Amino acid sequence: xxxxxxxxxxxxxxxxxxxxxxxxxxxxxxxxxxxxxxxxxxxxxxxxxxxxxxxxxxxxxxxxxxxxxxxxxxxxxxxxxxxxxxxxxxxxxxxxxxxxxxxxxxxxxxxxxxxxxxxxxxxxxxxxxxxxxxxxxxxxxxxxxxxxxxxxxxxxxxxxxxxxxxxxxxxxxxxxxxxxxxxxxxxxxxxxxxxxxxxxxxxxxxxxxxxxxxx
DNA sequence: ATGACGATTTACT
DNA sequence: GTAAATCGTCATA
Numbered sequence: 001x002x003x004x005x006x007x008x009x010x011x012x013x014x015x016x017x018x019x020x021x022x023x024x025x026x027x028x029x030x031x032x033x034x035x036x037x038x039x040x041x042x043x044x045x046x047x048x049x050x051x052x053x054x055x056x057x058x059x060x061x062x063x064x065x066x067x068x069x070x071x072x073x074x075x076x077x078x079x080x081x082x083x084x085x086x087x088x089x090x091x092x093x094x095x096x097x098x099x100x101x102x103x104x105x106x107x108x109x110x111x112x113x114x115x116x117x118x119x120x121x122x123x124x125x126x127x128x129x130x131x132x133x134x135x136x137x138x139x140x141x142x143x144x145x146x147x148x149x150x151x152x153x154x155x156x157x158x159x160x161x162x163x164x165x166x167x168x169x170x171x172x173x174x175x176x177x178x179x180x181x182x183x184x185x186x187x188x189x190x191x192x193x194x195x196x197x198x199x200x201x202x203x204x205x206x207x208x209x210x211x212x213x214x215x
Numbered sequence: 216a217t218g219a220c221g222a223t224t225t226a227c228t
Numbered sequence: 229g230t231a232a233a234t235c236g237t238c239a240t241a
Binding site: 069071072073087088089090091092131 | 233234235236237238
């Protein structure tokens with residue numbers, strides 16, 4: 001596929017082969033990798049991925065693609081490995097997924113939390129709120145799927161963006177290894193409606209990280 | 216056209 | 229622990 005004019009190729013970022021696997025395999029592998037976002041104003045934001053969730057696809061009652069559902073909203077789930085699936089929910093929050101699996105197979109990994117590394121000042125500003133009572137802590141900047149999207153300025157403008165070549169968002173490989181012993185598995189959050197799929201241990205997080213969504 | 220519902224976050228009791 | 233905030237999306241009519 002020919003890159004679009006706005007695309008770039010950055011050495012050091014994960015490429016399509018790194019995403020071309022099932023979500024249950026990719027989700028733990030993304031832990032420790034670095035999410036990078038170049039904002040509209042040219043700032044570089046970065047964070048270490050510490051929490052992910054696998055969405056298995058057509059048979060997964062918790063997945064937006066359950067039963068093969070395909071709409072304008074979830075269309076990017078059917079894109080190539082490395083595509084972003086960004087959706088809007090609860091009337092106020094965005095969540096970002098990494099599409100994986102084979103082309104046309106609607107499986108993805110939800111990015112649930114990252115540990116802020118670069119651009120903390122901008123993230124703080126992005127997460128500011130009138131109603132907030134107490135000062136926000138660094139460990140609460142990106143400790144949830146909606147929070148990290150707000151901090152990283154991720155919205156539907158990035159839906160469908162390809163992490164392998166988009167200039168605005170990508171993922172770098174692990175700087176330090178994450179051992180299996182550091183990976184904790186647990187049931188996914190917020191999918192109680194999904195019957196037996198709600199209890200499947202498809203959530204992965206880095207043990208003892210203060211930056212995860214449930215502490 | 217309408218109504219119910221979120222892969223959430225935050226504050227409050 | 230409970231509840232409010234807030235609106236795009238999707239199924240139903």
